Amino acid sequence: MMEYIDNIPIYLQIKDILYRKIISNQYELGSQLPSVRQLAVQFSANSNTVQKSLKEMTEEDVVIPQRGKGNFVTEDTGIVEKLKTHIVTEMFDATYDKLHSLNMNDTEIMNSFNNYVKQREVNHEQGIGN
Amino acid sequence: MMTDLLKVNNLNYKKNNKAILKDVNLNLTSGKIIGLLGENGAGKTTLMRLIAGVNSIPEGVITVNNVSKKSEIKQNVSFSDQLNGFGKNTKIGDIVKFYKNVYPDFSKEKYLEIADYLGLEEDKRISSLSTGTRGKLIIALTLSRETKLYLLDEPLSGIDSMSRKKIISSIIRWKTEDSTIIISDHYVTEIASLLDDVIIIKDETIYQVSSVEDIQEKYHLGVEEYYEQVYEGSVTK
Numbered sequence: 493m494m495e496y497i498d499n500i501p502i503y504l505q506i507k508d509i510l511y512r513k514i515i516s517n518q519y520e521l522g523s524q525l526p527s528v529r530q531l532a533v534q535f536s537a538n539s540n541t542v543q544k545s546l547k548e549m550t551e552e553d554v555v556i557p558q559r560g561k562g563n564f565v566t567e568d569t570g571i572v573e574k575l576k577t578h579i580v581t582e583m584f585d586a587t588y589d590k591l592h593s594l595n596m597n598d599t600e601i602m603n604s605f606n607n608y609v610k611q612r613e614v615n616h617e618q619g620i621g622n
Numbered sequence: 623m624m625t626d627l628l629k630v631n632n633l634n635y636k637k638n639n640k641a642i643l644k645d646v647n648l649n650l651t652s653g654k655i656i657g658l659l660g661e662n663g664a665g666k667t668t669l670m671r672l673i674a675g676v677n678s679i680p681e682g683v684i685t686v687n688n689v690s691k692k693s694e695i696k697q698n699v700s701f702s703d704q705l706n707g708f709g710k711n712t713k714i715g716d717i718v719k720f721y722k723n724v725y726p727d728f729s730k731e732k733y734l735e736i737a738d739y740l741g742l743e744e745d746k747r748i749s750s751l752s753t754g755t756r757g758k759l760i761i762a763l764t765l766s767r768e769t770k771l772y773l774l775d776e777p778l779s780g781i782d783s784m785s786r787k788k789i790i791s792s793i794i795r796w797k798t799e800d801s802t803i804i805i806s807d808h809y810v811t812e813i814a815s816l817l818d819d820v821i822i823i824k825d826e827t828i829y830q831v832s833s834v835e836d837i838q839e840k841y842h843l844g845v846e847e848y849y850e851q852v853y854e855g856s857v858t859k
Binding site for chain 1: 653654655790791794795797799814815816817818834835838839842843844845846847
């Protein structure tokens with residue numbers, strides 16, 4: 493069963509999951525998406541809700557509907573690149589704001605991020621969980 | 623196309639001189655999944671039985687698909703019957719035959735598809751069914767009628783989590799585009815992702831009809847939280 497955040501419209505949450513799948517190439521460029529009903533079952537959501545997510549994705553040119561055939565992921569790498577930048581920026585925004593609220597300045601944030609990445613590498617080599 | 627499917631006008635219902643439902647008005651379109659929410663005893667089942675044409679309407683008018691006669695409404699609404707009328711030795715196959723005989727819109731093909739998905743076996747007797755399987759049977763029978771309005775009265779109540787999951791997916795899978803399904807429950811979290819709209823019953827009447835999205839956008843609350851706050855009186859429309 494899907495876990496949704498209660499107070500955010502579900503169509504937005506579904507859109508977000510589908511976008512992440514497109515960016516991470518689980519849904520390849522130019523490939524056909526599952527049918528609305530299949531997605532609805534997969535997301536434990538109403539077809540109308542899935543339809544609404546797809547409608548916005550179509551308006552944002554990421555999904556291209558083909559009459560009688562279904563919905564396809566765009567073949568335009570530029571669009572997907574932009575989408576990726578957008579989502580990555582959103583994630584950084586949230587983290588950056590949180591760190592700033594701890595009174596860290598930009599240099600401190602950069603340094604601690606560098607240290608964090610190095611530590612992750614060390615942990616990975618030593619086989620300590622990630 | 624969204625068309626008027628169900629209209630309830632000035633419905634009043636009393637039992638032993640006590641008001642169960644007062645001045646209920648509703649106007650629902652086709653193609654939706656709607657949650658009917660309210661505390662135990664709020665009148666959810668009564669409202670469903672009235673809309674389904676099971677109980678007589680003492681005061682007010684209910685119109686489904688442009689028909690208002692109780693006997694005609696019954697043929698237009700698929701209501702999740704609790705199977706109480708069947709003897710405990712009745713086999714599932716016999717109940718299916720009964721449905722086929724009583725409801726001209728019952729599709730055996732559709733039933734077999736859903737039954738296969740839910741793992742229902744024709745030769746099992748009612749008495750041998752677990753609560754979960756019984757719940758699945760009720761869903762399969764109700765969804766197998768090809769009509770425009772389906773009323774599911776607490777379809778997940780008392781049912782184990784695996785069966786609940788299957789019941790929820792079968793609702794999504796077999797709902798036709800132009801039909802409307804009303805699901806009653808006092809516990810909302812699990813069905814929240816299914817719902818387009820909610821109807822909240824409070825103080826013997828319809829407190830509010832709203833889309834789930836409007837609730838999330840306007841109050842920044844999930845349906846469950848919103849509904850609890852309505853009952854506590856800590857939010858206003």
